[in-house]
Amino acid sequence: MSVTMGQESINLDALKRAIDDVFYSQIDSTILYYLQSCVNCKACEAACPFTPTSLKYSPVNKAEIARQLYRSRFTVWGKTIGRIIGGSKKYLNLEEAETMADYVWHCTNCGACMFVCPMAIDSGALIDLLRQVAFRAGMAPKIYTDIEQLEVSGKYWDIPVFRDAWNNLILKMKEVIGKDIPLDKKNSEVLFYASIYEAMVYPDVLVKVAKILDMLGKDWTFMSKPLGIRPPVGLVIGDKEGALNVMKKVYAYFTEMSPKYVMLTAGGFEYPALRYTMHEVLKVQPKYEVVHVTELLAKWYEAKEFEIEPIDEVITWHDPCQLGRRGGVFEAPRVLMKALSKNFKELPSHGVNSFCCSRGGGGCGLPSMVENMAKVIGIPISEKDKKFLDSTLEPLIKAGKIKVNEINKIKASEVLTGCPVCIESIGFSIDYYHANAKVNHIIELLADRIKVTKK
Ligand code: SF4
Numbered sequence: 448m449s450v451t452m453g454q455e456s457i458n459l460d461a462l463k464r465a466i467d468d469v470f471y472s473q474i475d476s477t478i479l480y481y482l483q484s485c486v487n488c489k490a491c492e493a494a495c496p497f498t499p500t501s502l503k504y505s506p507v508n509k510a511e512i513a514r515q516l517y518r519s520r521f522t523v524w525g526k527t528i529g530r531i532i533g534g535s536k537k538y539l540n541l542e543e544a545e546t547m548a549d550y551v552w553h554c555t556n557c558g559a560c561m562f563v564c565p566m567a568i569d570s571g572a573l574i575d576l577l578r579q580v581a582f583r584a585g586m587a588p589k590i591y592t593d594i595e596q597l598e599v600s601g602k603y604w605d606i607p608v609f610r611d612a613w614n615n616l617i618l619k620m621k622e623v624i625g626k627d628i629p630l631d632k633k634n635s636e637v638l639f640y641a642s643i644y645e646a647m648v649y650p651d652v653l654v655k656v657a658k659i660l661d662m663l664g665k666d667w668t669f670m671s672k673p674l675g676i677r678p679p680v681g682l683v684i685g686d687k688e689g690a691l692n693v694m695k696k697v698y699a700y701f702t703e704m705s706p707k708y709v710m711l712t713a714g715g716f717e718y719p720a721l722r723y724t725m726h727e728v729l730k731v732q733p734k735y736e737v738v739h740v741t742e743l744l745a746k747w748y749e750a751k752e753f754e755i756e757p758i759d760e761v762i763t764w765h766d767p768c769q770l771g772r773r774g775g776v777f778e779a780p781r782v783l784m785k786a787l788s789k790n791f792k793e794l795p796s797h798g799v800n801s802f803c804c805s806r807g808g809g810g811c812g813l814p815s816m817v818e819n820m821a822k823v824i825g826i827p828i829s830e831k832d833k834k835f836l837d838s839t840l841e842p843l844i845k846a847g848k849i850k851v852n853e854i855n856k857i858k859a860s861e862v863l864t865g866c867p868v869c870i871e872s873i874g875f876s877i878d879y880y881h882a883n884a885k886v887n888h889i890i891e892l893l894a895d896r897i898k899v900t901k902k
């Protein structure tokens with residue numbers, strides 16, 4: 448399988464400049480360690496959701512392009528024999544550039560390889576650097592850059608389908624709660640944060656969160672306008688500058704609202720991006736705390752603000768990579784899951800070893816999802832984009848089988864999780880393999896089983 452990055456679309460001069468400007472300029476001590484310390488043991492292969500498709504997508508193999516570029520300029524071996532035998536490259540020829548373009552879209556930055564590597568090498572970080580090179584050289588799929596530019600420019604709010612989705616969401620919240628929704632209220636305990644993407648894929652989850660906040664008598668507020676399509680999309684497609692511009696706007700809004708907590712329902716890449724990356728990149732100390740909805744609910748549940756009426760079914764939790772491995776949130780969802788069912792069972796791979804759903808975080812969205820979004824916002828899908836999106840299905844099918852086998856093994860009737868993309872991709876796999884289970888955001892089940900004990 449190869450990404451349809453046609454010869455005419457790769458500008459080798461632009462690629463050379465991108466390698467100089469993006470790759471070499473970001474080699475710090477951590478990246479240097481990742482580049483130098485691989486012992487080639489291949490332990491990372493089994494952890495990657497893309498290796499079931501082909502061993503060429505093993506973490507160490509994908510990151511090898513970064514190592515070749517590094518060796519060519521920084522090691523004696525790379526400058527001499529390495530260049531002769533192909534172990535180092537100052538720049539990339541057309542074939543190598545196409546290979547890089549293919550590899551960078553076969554990594555979700557899930558971090559699983561780092562946790563099994565005896566040297567703790569984060570191959571995802573090296574692949575992300577190459578993705579930034581690809582973006583700067585104009586090699587990212589146009590469909591992604593179009594969506595991302597819409598977010599960076601702020602023009603997403605001019606799109607009727609987005610405005611309607613958001614305004615309908617607020618109306619629905621108002622209808623369910625039976626009163627006006629607090630919007631853009633300063634100094635609330637909770638700023639309930641959501642993106643347009645969430646408003647479109649699971650509005651009911653967001654409405655239920657509003658219902659819970661209201662039931663618990665919390666001092667909360669929602670956003671009159673979203674802060675982006677799924678901000679910052681730039682981090683996923685390799686546009687660091689675009690992501691920076693979006694993060695500045697997000698930070699300005701969070702700071703202006705000045706809540707105690709910014710609460711996210713999405714545990715995908717937005718979670719570590721808005722909790723950690725945004726503040727690191729902007730070099731700021733936030734006065735608020737960014738949390739996933741499960742973190743706040745577990746805290747309130749443990750403070751006995753509500754009880755949870757349990758069910759009997761076997762349910763399981765899928766750890767989203769960005770919420771768990773990259774975000775450090777493992778305990779809170781389990782507090783809630785154990786209260787939700789005495790028959791809560793762990794998937795065979797869970798916690799830091801959770802097997803990635805194979806989407807998001809740079810590994811692309813579900814092809815149908817991306818196509819639908821492009822259609823509703825009027826972005827034309829070229830033949831090349833279509834081929835690219837279709838090519839991303841194979842890893843989803845292969846990795847999905849592993850996930851479905853795990854669900855079947857523990858005979859779970861419901862998989863709960865906390866990331867919209869995990870829900871879409873696991874849902875796809877469950878349908879594809881006709882598994883006898885369903886997948887939902889944890890709020891879907893929890894909202895109806897909360898019994899308030901004190902306000
Ligand atoms: S970060 Fe995840 S997807 Fe990327 S190479 Fe490592 S295991 Fe594979």
Ligand code: SF4
Nearest residue numbers: 485486488489491564
């Ligand atoms: S597990 Fe670590 S040391 Fe082993 S091949 Fe992979 S990156 Fe290299």
